[in-house]
Amino acid sequence: MSRTKLFFYNSISTALLHIVTFISGFIVPKYMLVYYGSEINGLISSILQFIAYFNLVEAGISGAAVYALYGPLANADHSAISSIVSAAKKYYYQSGVIFVLLTVALAMIYPLYIKSTGLSSLEITLLVLILGINGCLEFFTLAKYRALLTADQKAYVISIASIVYIILNTASVMFLAKTHVNIVLLRAIVVLTIFSRTIILIYYCRTRYRYINYSSPFSPNLLDKRWDALILQILGVIHVGAPVIILTLILKDLKLVSIYTIYNMVLGGIAGILGIFISGLAASFGDVIARRQLDTLQRSYQEFECFYYSMIAVAFSVTFVTIMPFISIYTKGITDVDYNVPLLGFLFTLNALMYNIKTPQGMLVISAGMYKETRLQTFTQGAIIVVGGILLAPSYGIEGILYACIASNFYRDVDLLFFIPRNLTKLSVRLSFIRIARLFFNIAVSVTILKFLFPRQVDTYGQWATWAAIATIISSIVILTSAFIFDRQNLLSIHGRIRHILGGSR
Template sequence: MGRSKKFMYNSITTALLQVVTMVAGFVTPRFMLTAYGSEINGLVSSILQFISYFNLVEAGLSSAAVYSLYKPIADKDHDKINRIVTAAKHFYIKSGFIFVGLVALLALCYPFIASSTVLDQTSIFVLVLVLGVNGSLEFFTLAKYRALLTADQKTYVISLASIVYTILNTIIVVVLSTMRINIVLLRIIALFSIFVRTMILYVYVRVNYHFIRYDVEPDYAAMDKRWSALYLQIVQTVQNASPAVLITIFSSLKMVSVYSVYNMVMSGINGVMSVFSTGVSAGFGELLVKGDKVVFKKAYRDFEYIYYFMVSVIYSITLVTILPFIEVYTKGVNDIQYTSFIFAILFVSNGILYNLKTPQGMLVIAAGLYRETRIQSTIQAAILVVGGIIFGAKNGLTGIMFASCLSNLYRCIDLYFFIPKMVTQMERKATLKNIIITISMIIVSYFTAPQIIKFYPVSLITWVVYAACVSIYCLALISVFHIIFERENFKKILVRIRNMKGK
């Protein structure tokens, strides 16, 4: 199967997964809020963010394993593949036991960190353990399959298995929350859905990679980028988990719930954007190890253009529709105020900055430049943590999200200079032009869309209609601009998409 065909499969299934994940992400918290209230919703969100820090015990294993598998997969070197996969499996098992220990420690400490008026300390202890089991299973079952399939540009298999898991998990949570079953018991029953995903991947790998064996001599040297990759993972974990953790410390569980609702929206949007980047790093990694610079530069130029085009469309729609959605979504939940113009601006700005660096960040992974970016990654993490503490102590969620924006802005500037120098050897002018156009289109869309679409949604159905109208307007506006001022780039992308369908 060619690279374009794999990209198409990966994109379609990732898009489907993101649709399912978004729907599940909107449905599940809504049922949790109405059944258990903001405090329980905030409690679960806070615990999950604490647990996500423990994924650092993976220590860059996934990135190192994927990178080390690019060449042997391209060369069809089955012996090398087996040795790397076996080494990864051994590391994952050791990391899994450390993860379990950290979850047990959190279960002992968390009841004293966050006070709840709804659950007693014993229930909170058990809830932490149950929520930690899901992450533990990732280490012991799923991880070794994910690395192999990602390196082989077959993330569509992972996506399909995850779709089944997400649907099953959502059904369990919705049905049991409607029955007002105890939250701890609900989370225990929901664990069964992850076993289904693991079984699907296990069967697929056994059938399609019949040469895979785990009894060979492990190639630990192939994982030498593991510790350097850890830095990149620290940044990603800090970026995702710090806000909820800092809010838990400086504010309240109800404010964590407010954060989780806005973050739910932005996670869905970032999920949509991941449709255009998932699996791409493996394709670029293959081109880099083959040394095909001409094809690499053309492919990257086209990818960067279309990615920024989609950022401008998706985030224009998001900026216009997020507050009406929050208002409709939290209707009837009156224990804390959810709608806030400042929150909306900060969350969307943070999302834009995060995605503006994605094309360059993807090349850091594709080229395995983990060691070379350690200092920058450390600075990015420090800006968020230190800034979050300084601004969060005084301004709560507003200050923490401002620090997150500063963190992503720094990384955008850093990668803008770093990637052309170290990887692409291309002029920065085209990237800067794409960024300026993207930000300009988002601003223009935000100020003009409400002038064209003159009604305000008051229910979920009217919001869907409103969002559809906004989407059509933003896509038309931005497309017309590109047809007029970026005609050649726009035509190249249309040709690439048409060729992709024909392959």
């Protein structure tokens, strides 16, 4: 099957997954706010972020395993594939034990530091343990299969299994919340739905990859890149989790955590939509790099950069204009805290934009396994978030943390802008710089137009969706016109790829 076809299948399945995740991501927090309040919503978000940090004990195994599998899968080397999966399995089991111990430690310490008016210390302890079960299953059952399917460009299997799980999870939360079940019992029942994904992935991999020996001997240095991959993994966790951790430990305000997570939920939905268009591409580019096809890499990368920057220009043009009307509708009737803060809407959107600018370059770092070569820059980016957030949070609250995040992403954008052409694509830095400059110009033009057209008062989801659709059409016209004028060759190449996909493989 061609890389283009695999990209298509992965994109369609990922699109469905992100649609389901997008819908679930708005339903579940809403039910938490309505039936349990902002404090409980903030408490759960805080616990989940601590648990997310414990995932660092995975120590880059996934990234190293995926990278190590590119070559053997391309050459159909079954023996090497078995060795890599066997090594991943062993390391995941070892990491899983550490994860369990850390979760138990958190369950004992967290209630001593954070108090809730709605839950006792024992209930908070049980909640931590229950929320940690999902991570345990990842280490002991799913992780090795996820790495294998990702490297083999079969992310669509993961997507299908995840869709089943999310639907069951969301339906369970809705039903149990309406019946006013205690939040601890609710989470205990809901966690059982994760087994649906586990069963699907185990069945598929055991059937599709019958040749794999999960106990195959392997060299101790087989996944030597995992420690370098860990640095990049740390950055990802810091970027997502540091704000919530800082709000919890420095400001000790679970309602501020709830505000942060609601805004972040909206931008997470945007990230999910954008993720549709990059699903499986890291593996596809990894295959090209492994085969040393520089011409193909240069051509495909330029097409992707043109396509992706056009996509985020549309996405964030619309988001800048529509985020606050949506927040107002979503939190209507929630009176225990004020969620309507326009400055937060602007800063969250700007931060997400800055984060996504480096996606094309960051994807190539993963595809090429260049973790060691970028670890200093990765550490610096993480340090900016942590140090800046700790210093600014006491005076500026959530806004101060976002200032630190924006500065961190700006640093990494500039760094990767020069690193990738010099070390991988051998293309001119000027090409990417011009596309990024045009990205900001296109957003400025689109937002200016949309600000004049978008009504100041939007009261229902239907009205919001109608205006958001109109805004998307208008911004798409602006961005496509710009691409046609300034980047016509790549735009036409992208059009040709789309026609090829829709017309079938030759």
